[in-house]
Ligand code: XUL
């Protein structure tokens with residue numbers, strides 16, 4: 201069963217092409233630092249937005265027009281969606297995908313029945329993976345949509361909900377393992393609170409950590425060697441999400457002895473909701489050895505919620521890919537398009553166009569970032585700006601050889617300090633422009 205026979209496989213045609221179904225910048229085989237572009241970028245399709253997104257918003261109903269959604273039997277529909285997902289990925293030359301358990305298979309009356317149907321769909325996915333060599337970047341469990349999670353999952357005040365969540369993640373880990381997933385994500389969907397008037401924050405956070413330890417233990421038991429990630433987000437759906445941002449998550453992982461087992465999956469729109477830039481979130485994680493994977497999308501700075509738009513800003517993509525190159529590239533991670541077409545982009549062809557736009561944006565960003573990295577413009581400036589720490593008193597400071605007494609004596613003897621230098625921000629920003637436009 202095919203749905204996109206009217207569009208041939210998307211090819212790289214270069215920046216002059218006017219063909220909406222062609223890549224303008226993404227040339228998968230182009231070598232950058234001895235590695236093909238595709239392996240730097242490791243693009244992934246987000247099953248939930250692309251296959252199950254309906255275009256609903258708080259004011260309006262579904263708008264998407266998809267033949268496969270007219271199939272009335274939910275299990276049959278789920279099977280056909282698998283075919284659509286792989287057809288899309290093949291058209292795009294996309295080698296990875298990510299899913300929540302409930303995206304791929306509909307929930308049934310009981311957990312046992314839900315798991316049985318899940319296995320049926322996983323078998324179809326397994327076949328498609330074998331046929332196409334497409335891989336699972338990460339799996340996850342949806343612990344936020346069903347009403348049982350109204351007060352959270354592992355941070356629910358209801359111990360039965362904690363137990364249910366554990367059972368669900370157990371199964372999600374098993375299917376991720378079965379599909380040879382390179383990772384497993386925890387996004388704390390409703391792990392947070394609305395008001396401290398009714399919340400035992402300490403117990404909730406302790407329980408969240410207990411839950412993650414149980415997941416790590418179970419993964420070891422079944423031999424799942426994929427990378428665990430936490431995906432920070434500051435708010436939405438709860439007013440205060442526990443996994444607020446990179447800094448909060450890193451300190452949580454250290455506090456609860458989970459730092460060896462987890463990395464971060466950082467999403468652009470979540471970074472901006474936390475009033476950080478994406479490169480701040482990435483740099484902070486990378487500097488501490490926690491940068492694992494990326495949910496590539498973009499928000500709207502005039503709107504205060506998670507709009508999950510396809511990334512089309514080349515400046516932003518450049519800064520993201522710069523951080524990825526700076527940390528030496530992805531290992532288990534990649535660029536997952538956690539992005540949905542706008543509800544007015546309701547045709548099935550819009551799904552291809554949106555992914556082409558996102559892939560081209562990141563390909564252009566990678567090319568520019570690679571030039572910046574090769575020429576070491578920013579790094580040379582950094583070295584120059586911090587050179588006072590490579591000699592004399594600065595060297596003594598970073599080598600921990602001096603304390604307040606020595607520093608005070610140093611300043612008293614010196615009287616005049618070395619002059620401060622300008623930060624050159626506008627110059628650096630104009631260099632980025634030059635590298636972008638050429
Ligand atoms: C929600 C979000 C999720 C996670 C996976 O904002 O980003 O889709 O990526 O649960």
Ligand code: CO
Pocket residue numbers: 387431467495538
């Ligand atoms: Co995400």
